[in-house]
Amino acid sequence: MSVSPEKSKPSWFWPLSAIAVPLVALITKTKRLGTLPTEGAYVLAPNHMSEFDPLIVAVAVWRMGRAPRFMAKASLFKVPFVGWVLRVLNMIPVQRESTSVGARQTLAAAEDLASTGRGVIVYPEGTLTRDPDLWPMRGKTGAVRLALEAGVPLIPAAHWGAQKIMPRYGKFSLWPLRKKTVFVVGEPLDLSAYVGRERDTRALAEATNLLMNAITALLETLRDEKAPAERWDPTKHNQKETGNYES
Template sequence: MTKTAPTTGSDAREPRPFVFRMLAAIVVPVFGLLAKVRIRKGDSLPRNGAYILAPNHYTEIDPLVVAVAVWRLGRPPRFMAKESLFTVPVVGWALRATGMVPVARSSSSVSARKTIVASAALVEHGRGVIVYPEGTLTRDPDMWPMRGKTGAVRLALEAGIPLIPMAQWGAQELMARYGKKISLWPPRKLVTVAVGEPVDLSDLAGRHTQPAALAEATDRLMAAITALLEDLRDEKAPAERWNPAAHGQKETGRLEP
């Protein structure tokens, strides 16, 4: 049984705090000059209650695409953020004011405890959080989703809340992978976003501490994200997801709880 935070009605939306509204009043119109964000299947994002949203990740600018899309769908876009950032003056205040979720990057026992706390907070406040299951920019040469990590599914299984796949495509026209400069011309490049149905994890409920269950849940999530991206790109992904370790590449876990 999926747990959700209390709501005031089936059509109620999560309140969007003033800090978010102030930022959105600036960011959304400015970003609209750079890109046209077209959303497909947006109804899959819950109008209220807790959820984990798991997008693909292939450029440094695509978090902004995801944030704008989530805002337009009526929810405040909250991300996982490194715990250390919460101690930085001004930055820490902004992260706390917008309800971003801190993630520990230490021992597995500390990480597990932080996951439990973060999951409980999401349910208690009826909030959603955006977690990149790949943990970093995909290493796949053609920018398909690579092998996922377990952070997103651990949060979802621990709290019993919906795990929702998302795919977006077109952000590479704004900023190349590993690039640092935004392409300003031509303006209003098309970026398409698709939100999928929640991944069915009902048979894995209560098994959030079991590596085999986490691996299976992660595989289902990455398959769902890849299927959405295949539709956006109108082409088939490779039969096997890219594994950086198998190709001698380093993996980083910037957003991995």
Template sequence: MFWPLSWVVVPLTAIFAKIEIIDGHKLPQEGAYVLAPSHSTEFDPLIVAVAVWRMGRAPRFMAKESLFKVPVLGWALRATGMVPVARSSSASAARQTIEASEILVEHGRGVIVYPEGTLTRDPDLWPMRGKTGAVRLALADGIPLIPMAHWGAQDILPRYGRLSFWPLRRPVQVIVGDPVDLGEYAGKGTQPAALVAGTDRLMNAIAQLLSQLRGVPAPAKRWNPSEHGQKETGRLEP
């Protein structure tokens, strides 16, 4: 399924973005992984998908469970191995996470999870406070957690803005970091304190990667929407 999709998605994305991948070799070439990218525009999934494809892996995302019930689309999501996620109780979410991680390990697949759960609300487009889904998924089966950042897509489609058709092929840089060290949290995947600490470590890693691309220091404190009267809505996470 990915090959025919790539014949459409890759050339289409190349019209708008000239993607440069930095340290792409850090994405595991085999076996399971959880990839956690920065997220500042709705154009991001195309950038991330094409970058992952060019790095030799199939780009699979977390997708809302309700989408799997849509005719044709649901079949396509299942055929490409996308991972369903639903709003549920904490017990159901934990069970769903374990099942998803076991499938990733069994089939040697990777999955892309936006750790913020939605577009960053930070006014300067730095990563904001993260949710624990990506870390929980990685800890469930000891799966490598890989941070990623990119910069430039916001010039193609500004956050909550309109698609810019000109100039074409705007430069977008993508950088992949070393796996986040979650060793001290092993076996603690159900403990809130461990999940929060691991998520803070992940978000710091993403922010440092983005700092490299932007050439300016990342803020010491992550933006917290609840402290600014903002709602965190958008993509779902386990």
């Protein structure tokens, strides 16, 4: 498999992957479907249903030939050691509290993506899904906005099986080892109708719904069942949104 310069060039990803890859492989046997671009920037948008799934996604992306960089809560960058790891891996901090700050950070991240050709992983739901059956819930506009601002492909992805390792807000389950999980990467979305409309809230909402439909369709193939006709909306169900990974 060919790999991108961001993976083949020496970096902190090398020693960390030497630890993470065999550890995750011991816990889960992940089947990978689809491909990522060998070169160039992109935004990868997977579903989010378990505290453990970032590790599954990160290792899958690494094995697909790209370096796994996430958008992460800015507060995590202040945590000792964790913050250092995030910084040396060039993860992207996101502020939740201020819309103006968040917009500036998105623009800065987009400029960095376009200039460096790196990929970034963004959870469009912003946190763990609140859907009782773990289907993707209503998405936030961050992933779409970032892809449009940077002018890079927006790629939907889905995974299934992480809930057997760590149920949402549940306890880690190590035994039996090598639980099966699946990770699939879809085709880049056609966002041509939204180019130049990065500040149009209606356009961003429409494009985000398109993205969530694509992620849900991928997950339906993994689960071999249909998702509910109405997507879970935490604002309608009076749910408080929390989590480490933001849109």
